[in-house]
Amino acid sequence: MTYTIETCRDEKKRFEGTIVRFNNVIVLLDPGWNGEGSYEECEEFWTQYISEVDIVLISQPTIECLGSYAMMFKQFLPHFRSRIQVYGTLPVSNLGRVNSVDLLTSVGILGPFSNAVMDLEDIESSFDLIETVKYSQTVDLKNKFDGLSLEAHNSGYAPGGTIWTIITSSEKILYAPRWNHTRDTILNSADLLDNTGNPTSSMMHPTSVITNLSIIGSAEPQRKRVEHFTDTMKRAIQMNNSLLVPVEVGGKLLEVLVLVNNFLYENMRGGLKYDIPVFLISYSRGRSLTYAKSMLEWLSSQVIKTWESRDNRSPFDVVSRLRIITPEELGGYTGQKICLVSEVDDILSQTINKLCSKDKVTIILTERHPNTPAQHPLRKLNDKWQQAIKNGSRSALDGNPISISDSMSLRIMKRTILNKKDAEKVREMIKTRNEVREKIIEEYTAKTNDKAQTKTILFDVDDESSDEEGVDSMDARGKNGSGNVKVEIPVDITSNDSVSTNEKHLMFPFHPAKLKSDDYGDVVNLKRFLPQEESYDQAQSLKQSYSNNDYDEDDDDDTYEVLDSRINKSKKRKTDHNPRKQENNDDISYLDPLKSDIYKRAIVETKVNIRCSLVYIDLTSIVNARSIAIIWPAIKPRKVIVLPSAAPVDNQVVVNLTKRNIDILVTEFNNSVEMDTSVKAIDISIDPSLDQLLNWQRISKSFTVAHVVGKLLTETDPKAPHREKVILKPLSNPLALHSGSSLRIGDVRLPELKRRLTAENHKAEFQGEGTLVIDGKVLVRKINDAETIVDGSPSDVFYKVKSAVSDMLANV
Known part of the structure; x- marks a missing residue:
């Protein structure tokens, strides 16, 4: 094709x-x-x-x-x-x-x-x-x-x-x-x-x-790059710098957040108290974290196990240390901070304008984006890093932060609230636009429903497959068909193990474990059946959680505070942040003009003097x-x-x-x-005279094979005179048949080979997966479906086993 x-x-x-x-x-x-x-x-x-x-x-x-x-x-x-x-x-x-x-x-x-x-x-x-x-x-x-x-x-x-x-x-x-x-x-x-x-x-x-x-x-292992990222964070904090990390909120944010959480947790365990807030600055607020908590099965199992052992549900839980804010709110927080900033132009420009002109800041770039526009601040920062490397900066060549003190042109959004009259005009225009959208959706939803009903009439109403196809079709094309229907965002649903259910997991990728078996049954790991002692850290954490139960009734336990030995300060911090726990970190209704004030938006190009440290770590x-x-x-x-x-x-x-x-x-x-990379297929007919000379050998229940030597000729197809068919006919000179090495085709089934040799009074037993040992002298090992090895020193047993294996294959 x-x-x-x-x-x-x-x-x-x-x-x-x-x-x-x-x-x-x-x-x-x-x-x-x-x-x-x-x-x-x-x-x-x-x-x-x-x-x-x-x-x-x-x-x-x-x-x-x-x-x-x-x-x-x-x-x-x-x-x-x-x-x-x-x-x-x-x-x-x-x-x-x-x-x-x-x-x-x-x-x-x-x-x-x-x-x-x-x-x-x-x-x-x-x-x-x-x-x-x-x-x-x-x-x-x-x-x-x-x-x-x-x-x-x-x-x-x-x-x-x-x-x-x-x-x-x-x-x-x-x-x-x-x-x-x-x-x-x-x-x-x-x-x-x-x-x-x-x-x-x-x-x-x-x-x-x-x-x-x-x-x-990068040719550098991922573990080394993560260590470099962690060391850079540690040095910046020790120098009393704030951290600014631009991330894509639907991509690299999740990994960077796990690395930051790991850094703070390990330092807390080591006795280093870094009481630094972590800010997530994004228009979508914390929705990406909420989605991540419902999609843990799509992530590596190792990160889940690590955080489960820390008595935390996932690394994406919003705790008191993590605060989700807008760029406008950033100015109300002083002191050191770790800012994970959405890398879109507007948010990143506002954040750089507020931080890099006042505070001591270290900016960490973690990704390369070749399609980034030339006016984007991310592109400008990356260009400064590349220029430092070209100039032979020792710090840049060693992967350490470089100092920047320069002016940068940023596109800053200025917004002015509309008066009530103009705002109402905009809302009326939006309502009219929404009515047109709903009308189109209803029209095509009705057509989809008609098609589904037609399918039901054409096919058996009781046929489960037809019903499922109709429902799937309606669901795929009929979502949001009515303005009164509530939109539900698809998320994975975790089945509770304590409840018996026959429903299938439709969204989780499932990879069944491969069980090893031998002649005696399934091979099991006995350590799984032995009682395990709790580690000292787990016991201390559990003990402390019980002792703090009288003042901490919220399910969202802060891992860092549980580890804090200063109980009184921990209690005070929890009391201070209790009102925050009632906030809805997924609420983005402030972006809906029908539910909030309406603004006139203008972009002003502003030159900002920035003083910061910059480093690129390829994650x-x-x-x-x-x-x-x-x-x-x-x-x-x-x-x-x-x-x-x-x-x-x-x-x-x-x-x-x-x-x-x-x-x-x-x-x-x-x-x-x-x-045009496809292989051309040709239909070849075997001449009846040649078919009588072939020695067909069965290699399975469905396939037979034979060695064929002949010549290809084209003839007119009597059923379709306008087409030619290809026919394989026998050679006129039989001496033209050349002899060559034989080819054996088929599948060596080790259980069947074992039965044959056991019937001939040989001791045959399996040792490990895919290996058959005969009389302790000869090994038959199946590497894959196309390769079987007979290994042993020359002896009567060796040649007998080799002959038995050959008899299971067709010779062509």
Whole structure:
């Protein structure tokens, strides 16, 4: 099958996405945006493509991969409600909406502004439309799109990040723009390799791999980089500096928060009292943390076990030390602080303006974003770091903070509250806009219901599969069909072990444990049945929690305060912060113009004198150059397609892949490339005279094999005179048959081999998994389905076992 691939981008390099066109279906991959440009420019760009798109796949919850999606949904609502299907994992759906709220509010498209064109309901509706899938789940679309199916696999780059497998009747495409081969602080490694380091069978032999080489990971181990981050925090605090860490609230925030919590907890245990508040500055407030607490199964089990042992529910619980504020509220807090700041332009600019011109601050950059606009403060800070490296700064070359004392141009938002009359006009306009939206939703919901009723009439009403399909279809297209229906954000539901239930977990990825067995039964670990003593730290923590029970009745125990030996001060702190515990950290209704004041928004470019320390520590969870050159050849793709990016492609990686005989294609923006990597299949008929000469041998219940030598000829097909068929006929000269080494085909079944040898009075027993020992002299080891080893010194037993193994295979 021939298909084309094109990475589309507008002339101003703001909006982009990759389109894969098959004969019967067109797939849009990761519609991104860099935050520059307007709502109208987004609509103008995507208008030329949206009418042909059938499916949208989102691989990561980052702005790079879904920045345009919410605006596209608003602009082309009839297309999405009627025919376009959107797929992503649950974390992509949840964290993606958090990122979209921050980005769109930062540029004024969303929020309580007079010129805002979207509201919170648009964001919720767009991400509710995403059909969430689990890892390794197959989305069967073969009936609708002639053989198409989709599979999601863990990418290890961001929570819920996905490597999409697009399978057609003749193609198997891996879409892996961002992935990581190793486990990081909170995420497991990508599904490309299994636990033994070998390629996963489901990923092997794709016809094409679509990837991005604009960002290459650090060669330094992840553990070393985390230690560097922790040491930098410690030095900054000892120097009486505040910390400012820009993060993407739907991505790197979760990992950085775990690292900060680990740092404070370990120092508390070591007797170092760092009484420093941690601030999260974001328009979406604490929604990303709430989502994270409901999606622990999508994270690494190691981080969960670590925090369970600390008598805490998860590292994302909001405790008294963590405060969720807006940039305007930051000025009311003095002294040292740790600020985790959403890296969108508006919030980061306001935070730098308030902190870096007054306090002693250390800024820690943790990621590279090649698509960041030139006027973005994150880009300017990164440029200063790169310039220091080029100038040969010893501190920068050693990875230590550099001092900055310079003026920086920042775009600061100024807002003025509208008078009552103008505010009412804006509200009336919003209500009219919402009525149009609800009318469109109701119209397409009614059409969906009619289709569901038609299915019920055409098929058996009692057929469970038909009922489930109807319900799924109504749920996918009919969400928010009425304005009176409450919008529910999809979250994972944890089943209580104490309650007996037959319901299945629909959202959690489940990987069954592999049990080892031998002739005597299942192999078990006896240590699991022995009583375990509590560690001293756990016993002390439990004892202290009991002793503090009279004044601490809240479930949200602060781990740091439980460890604090100064009980009286701990009591006072808890009493002071009790009113905060009643706050709703997920409430973003202040962004709804119908429920809050309405402002006129203006951007003022301001020059700010900043004095701070700056350091870049690469915490990006992405594969390094050496691993790319090893893993992709091990997967054995026929072609690797490199997507274009704002940053240049790493040519050394391309050279390394080429040296390993990988056919690699580097594409360009807005250039459609035709791909034809499928294997041509030819139907060959065996001539009856040749069929009588063949010796067919059965290798299983369903397959037979024979050694064939002949010549191919084309003849006119009597059933279709306009077509020719290929026939294999015997050679006219039998001497032309050449003799060569024989090939044995089949499957060696060790239990059956054991029965045969035992019947011949040999002692055969299993020792370990996949190893059969005969008379203590000969080993038969099955490496995989295609390789079996007979090991032993030459003897009668050795040759007898070798003969028994050969008899189980067909010889061709």
